[in-house]
Amino acid sequence: MGTGDDGNDALRKTLTQGFNTQPTRGPTRNMENNDIPPRMTMNGGAVQLGLPMPKWPAGHHSAAFEAVAIKKSFVLSPAEIFAECAHHGEEKAKFPWYKITILCIIAGCYVSFGYTTCMLVGGMLNQAPGVGLAIEENYGLYKLIFGAVGFPFGFTAIIVCGGELYTSLCAYMMAAWWEGKVTVWDQLRMLLVSWWGNFVGCAIMAGLLCASEVYNHKSTTLIHVAYDKVSHGWGATFVKGIFANWLVGIATWQANAAQDLSGKAIGIWLPISAFAMIGFEHCIANQFLFLMAWAQGANITAEQFIWRNMIPATLGNWIGGAICLGTVYAFAFGRTPKLLGAWWDGKMKKN
Structure with missing residues (x-):
């Protein structure tokens, strides 16, 4: 029972922290390591875990494409x-x-x-x-x-x-x-x-x-x-x-x-x-x-x-x-x- 209570407390703490975070529209690209850390996001009252985006090899896309990834657009100008x-x-x-x-x-x-x-x-x-x-x-x-x-x-x-x-x-x-x-x-x-x-x-x-x-x-x-x-x-x-x-x-x-x-x-x-x-x-x-x-x-x-x-x-x-x-x-x-x-x-x- 002690182990189960500890697990429930950990889950409750994680969910509480998730509800206290500000809602986000999506992950933001970290241009230094070409990765996005997981984060807790709010969407319609549900807590969702934001998954990392896949790493792209250097030079795979142009600077224009990388800029669009930053501004969270699905379409290039x-x-x-x-x-x-x-x-x-x-x-x-x-x-x-x-x-x-x-x-x-x-x-x-x-x-x-x-x-x-x-x-x-x-x-x-x-x-x-x-x-x-x-x-x-x-x-x-x-x-x-x-x-x-x-x-x-x-x-x-x-x-x-x-x-x-x-x-x-x-x-x-x-x-x-x-x-x-x-x-x-x-x-x-x-x-x-x-x-x-x-x-x-x-x-x-x-x-x-x-x-x-x-x-x-x-x-x-x-x-x-x-x-x-x-x-x-x-x-x-x-x-x-x-x-x-x-x-x-x-x-x-x-x-x-x-x-x-x-x-x-x-x-x-x-x-x-x-x-x-x-x-x-x-x-x-x-x-x-x-x-x-x-x-x-x-x-x-x-x-x-x-x-x-x-x-x-x-x-x-x-x-x-x-x-x-x-x-x-x-x-x-x-x-x-x-x-x-x-x-x-x-x-x-x-x-």
Whole structure:
């Protein structure tokens, strides 16, 4: 009984101290040791033990992200998003060759999973192109289902689980370059390795999906979409490539703005589903599309694949990510305006 009374007294003392503490909205980051001590907090009359936040490795996030952790916000401001993306571009440029190769291959696999979901769910509707029924009736339903789940899943997996996609790196690397964190060679190296690594991932998935026979007797929409993508002019594909990676870049920006999984998922889902529903050109997704279409018997030549789709889509994707996001926000939130102002002031003084 004595031991039990001592335990009850200790618990009573702890609870009393907890009720005497001031209510807090959450833990405050200790920037010196990168940790948060446990504390007793009040929430609606209940005593809760605040748990320590996980320790992050040095350099894992930018100073902007750390500042947001201090102010207890779940979302970065636009200027902080740019700083975070530039920081990530710098860190990615330091990856050893084996790491970036593995992450690029796995990203191609995730995109292929997403595209397969689109084709085997939305592509099986009566309103899907190539099925042979009246597509003018409820065609929007096909578009909605096609874009609502598959591609957002693939891109969410890349961001959350880890993967490096050519289209996302266009924005990351340009933001880092404007901030003086990477060189032009760093950009070229990362973009070339990512493009080919993504291609290898798509090729692996195309082979495995053929072996699984999931596309058997279900490839009508797949082949129809592949034919449609080589039927447009070079300029149209180029512009659709710009729009595609503008939206993909927005998804990347918004994913970096959020600190929790649900916020990242929502930030990714809206722009990615929009790009898929509208039908813009994403070069990595198209890699899988054409490889799978060839495996299913599509009569598309290598010249059509490369010249009429891959080249304009790849270049358009670069502009959408590197210019429409990386460059635009560098001038809005980065160091570039200050550098230009200092250069102009120096020039005027000389005159």
